[in-house]
Amino acid sequence: MNIQTEVKIADNGVNVEALLGAREALSEAPAAAQFTWRAACEWQNGVHSRSTVEGFFGLGEEHKHREAFAIDADHPAEFAAEDNGPTPVEIVLSGLASCLTAGVASVAQNRGIQLRSVRAFVEGDMDLFGILGIDADVRNGFSAIRVRFEIDADASHEDIAAVVAQSQKRSAVFDIITNPTNVHVTVA
């Protein structure tokens, strides 16, 4: 039994009211909910490339981030490269962790759960026989991905587990990784 008398107000810095307002507004205007995200990538040298993320489309019009963000990708010395940035697969893992973590903060806020700290540790297993073309039965991508959360919050273990489950249910990157997507690559 909860003996606190005041209503618990969590502040995880997520503007849940705005998100719920957007949900309601967009359900009435499905066309505005159609977004297109973009990244542009330019080869630097060797296996080093730099992606820039700036514009995106949504709510019926073009938008820009506050500034253009650059993300370098490269490969470590073990791959005979200069290690100017994380590998693309590590960027994918960080994308998964960021998406799930954002979900944890939002869901916790919505459920009135105050977070003190959230850490996610992500590992992806890969057999290089795939990308090196040694064994056609081995896939290029991860054979398994594991995410371990360490969360300190004003809630029971079960409630925290429920927040993490819900964040997976609503995560874009989790869906992108666990389900197939048709990808069309063309050459201009």
Added chain:
Amino acid sequence: MKRTTTVIIGAGQSGLAMSYELTARGVDHLILERGKIANSWRTERWDSLRLLTPNWMNGLSGADYRGQDHDGYMSVSDLIERLDRYADAISAPVVDETTVLGVTRAGVGFLVWTDQMLIECESVVVATGAASKASRPRFAGALPGGIADFTPLDYKRPGDLPPGNVLVVGASASGTQIARELQESGRQVTLAVGEHVRVPRSYRDADVLTWMEITGRWSTRYDEVDDLARQRRVPSFQLAGLAGDNPLDLNALQEIGIELVGRMAALQDGQAIFSGALNNACTAADLKLDRLLNGFDDWVRESGMEPLMAPSYRLPRTRIPKAPRLSIDLKREGFGAVIWATGYRPDHRWINLPVFDRKGNIQHDGGVVAAGLYVMGLPFLRRRKSTFIDGASEDASELAMHLENYLRRKQAA
């Protein structure tokens, strides 16, 4: 052209319950039925199906269950017989073998077009049920030739399937029951599992639906819940009309040799592709199960029944295969059939009125669609139990009252 005050479309439990209420109120009406009474129960259910509700919950308006087996689960043929006898007992004005082709407005009333006659009326009650069509995933059409597919509406018995392994897509009440029956008949079954609702058949001396009823969850009203749209989409409980431990629990299904895979995501070049999110689907179901049982335990404690009841316990976690398969080449792996147990939807295409949302779902407020137009038997229509036999009576009573008031106001105007 025929004339009547109210046309009820569909002579199942909802249509008959409404007929009982209208007769009690002296409202002249007809019930149109495309086949015989309880047509979908007669023609669109598999042979071994038994009702998921215990018999004591299967009362009809003005006709409580009076048999000896209160806690049993009746077969579909028993239900059909009961509905037949009930229709006789209440002298329901059923016009059978009559298919409705369209419903249109005519002034402040309606015209109901059928393959037998045209009927003019003042109000219409749509009681054709929530399961007129089986939903299939969009990619179902890409199934390779030579593999048969069924839905729970046309599947009857294991022997009807061509030889080979079977992929059952969907792990709610229908999918899990059919998967179990096929595996026990000697087939190798793979079950694709998405979001699902795990419940024990019974808990602490009572059926889970009895618990739902006594803790008020079963009768929760549509205007009492947050996010009604989500509540109306909640998948059916993993339940069978069989006493004892729930044999449809994913652990029990794995014990008899059924293979679990994630939600089916695509069919590409003969490959069935499954989501890698099985772990979360099972974890979320386990967490929700615990919340439900906590709610039952709270009721026991608060009502002072603790000393009288079997002790509280929790079920073992769902055992999730370490590396569930992500794709299956159906032909190469010897699959002969796929069962799409991916849900049902109503078929209201013959209602020629602007009462649908952008996804084609009929819009209604607790069953009230528009002036003089009502719908019944849809998920969480007025209560969580609206789609069950015992949900029809209360919904019919309230909607009949609304209908009677509507007719009275209309007459006064």
